Amino acid sequence: MVRLPEARDRAFVGRRGELDRLHHTLGPGGRDHLMVQVVNGLGGVGKSALALEYARKHREAYQPVLWIPAETPMSITTALAALADDLHPLLRQADASLAERANWAKGWLQCHTGWLLILDNAGDPSDLDGLLGPLDSGHVLITTRHAGGWDRLAGRLALDVLPEDAAVELLGALVEGETQAGDLSGLAAELGCLPLALEQAAAYLNQVQIDVDRYLSMLREAPGEAFATTARRGEHERTIARVWQHTLRAMNQENPHATHLLRVLAWFAPDNLPRTLLAPIREDTSKPSRHWLRRMLGWTLPYARRRLVQRIDWVRRALTPDVGHTRHWILRI
Template identity: 35%
Template structure:
């Protein structure tokens, strides 16, 4: 329009100059400057300017018609999400990658269901709508229905009576007149079934294609952007903006429970808005009843979509194609939302029948979960989003859930190190498996695995005791004891529970509680185990150290000496278990004031531990600190160096604020 107006104005100016020439031809006085030519040759000027003016006026609208862009045309584009949050960097990346080539550009947005792939594609379309002349949205979940959508799209473009086998190339041909264009194929599966619907070669250059998918094998067909869950900042921003009265602190905790999944956050906001639920009350419901809450709350633009049913189609597909993958999914759903070591299942092949025993079958079983976006596969682990787990758990009948727990208890009991004190590799293995042990044992166990659950709880408690987490260790061991006491024929196991509890109370500086536990453990084990059993040695050493804390040093000494004798016979003189007995005996001598006798016992214990554990192991740190204290009493100048080494180990393994670390550095300061 503006070009037409400018041309018209130019034409009028030409006519105006022509009128001047006409006046000059009528005998006006001489004009100075360039217009003097008009006075001398007026008819020549008129003969030149009049045709030029007419041509300019005739061509201007034609040029304007050719250059004016058509208004953007949209086909089935969903409404824009007015609450769209974040993703600015990803949207810029999408734009950059689509515009980096001149031909038809394809880009795949891949990610977990509910992560916001469709919302991202739709937001991109609206944000850059002015850059396109045609935008279409195609539901690609069922490839067989794509052609029928192209028939409708063809009519939208003015194409009629096009056969179904020709409609797709005809549409892309028609799009040549509406370049640049954008087509979004939403929720595509494998690239093969969609190949016929995607542009190829020179069929339709200067167009863009976005495919959203949960399936991960598109890298050979297009560029791929892996869309992850929200950052915590984006999650908090969405909740604070959507929910009145929401604080950043509560939003952070809700986001943690929902794993920052955008759909879960939108659903939570919808639930609170509809029910007028206070954020703190919603958080309490979410924490205690996650599996129920993921079925509550609707989205205004997608009323039938909830987290609880989000992955049902993928699971039904797996039931047909990879039933063992569904079994694996159910097993993983009862574990923690942490990396799951795959050897948890390969070490117990009965858990998955034949799948884990056959390398190819196992690889395709694990790959099926990763391929459909239900899990993320690491080098030797599998990670499921916490809401995928919750949705899967919610679909399990009670009987199936109980059977799954039994299988997992037995697999975990096979996988965890039992010799937590003597196995130098126990700690890293336990660090990986502890979250899963706690997840599987958190509820009352099925009768079929009650005994296994008690053992797992006690072993987890022993590991936590080793790393200094006394409060959690105490609660787990108390549960183990309660389960064992409810079963018959568990005297030896009850003794192990009791002695572990005695250790915990001793380290919590409540020796008065530790003593009766250790005494009862010793009585039980002496009644049901051989007299030279190492378990009895552990009871003796624990009771000896407890009596020392209570000031009964003379009574403690024969107990500690007997413990050393039993373990030296059972394990040999250089075994790590002997080192614990030696420390118990050394502590007795320290309390008796016989520091000179304690030093060689401590030194021997240190040599044993340095031969079996890593240099920064906690057990070495404890011995170093004990030796530093004793040597300081004997005025030995090497005490300060030993204390510094021990304190550094405490700091590395337990952290700066742990009470044991603070005690260690207090000793360092005293020895300066």
């Protein structure tokens, strides 16, 4: 049984050394005792993508493979309950509570070996004590933006931005049409080789159909707004803000309905939502939400959707100039 995020539609480049290190730490030799590895780094460097690539490459070696959104204790409990539903469907039929099913899953993990858990975007290490504390076998891979507090639990791999050659390769795989390697190298350098910024820049280029040189000029023309509104943030978030400053403007000019949809989605957790839930925000019923969703996703890529706009306050504020209006639609959903 493999429970991983939906099929990847983005390129994965580089990171050979990091993948080898993960395999060395979580290799098949340690299946009879608990092995925990943490991947930490700033937002947008590709921690989740690395964990997903490792899980896909080695999923035949594990049973089961489970991806757990670990932002909060509740998200962990919900994912564990879903595992119990898969392994023992009668629990749910017997009206077992969410907590009871999650505890059953913990007990199952304690009694079995050969499984892999990916705890994605974990916050406080103490949030994982109830899950990891009783375990004495299996493999756990944790991604987090926080560097401190993990040494007592696991080895730690600090992930940085891509090397320049890998960043250029990523852009080359994502940008449609003919491009010159030199142009892509300049764009990669301008964006600090940050994978999330590169992905979003590629989405912009594909949607607007402008050349790389023109886009570079746009990024350099007016960075002041992004810098001013993210003054307390790090360089990575200012880079994302620069990219999104142009993306949001172009998206709104082309399709205000798509911007409205993204504005509402920015306030929800980065999990799957049934499309039917979006029906109440169709102000113009002649333009169905499926169309808005398709246009909005055309401006973004898999790892640059709702999680991005949640992580960066500047983007959320830019998306939501009228909080009262947005709150009205959120409450309707």
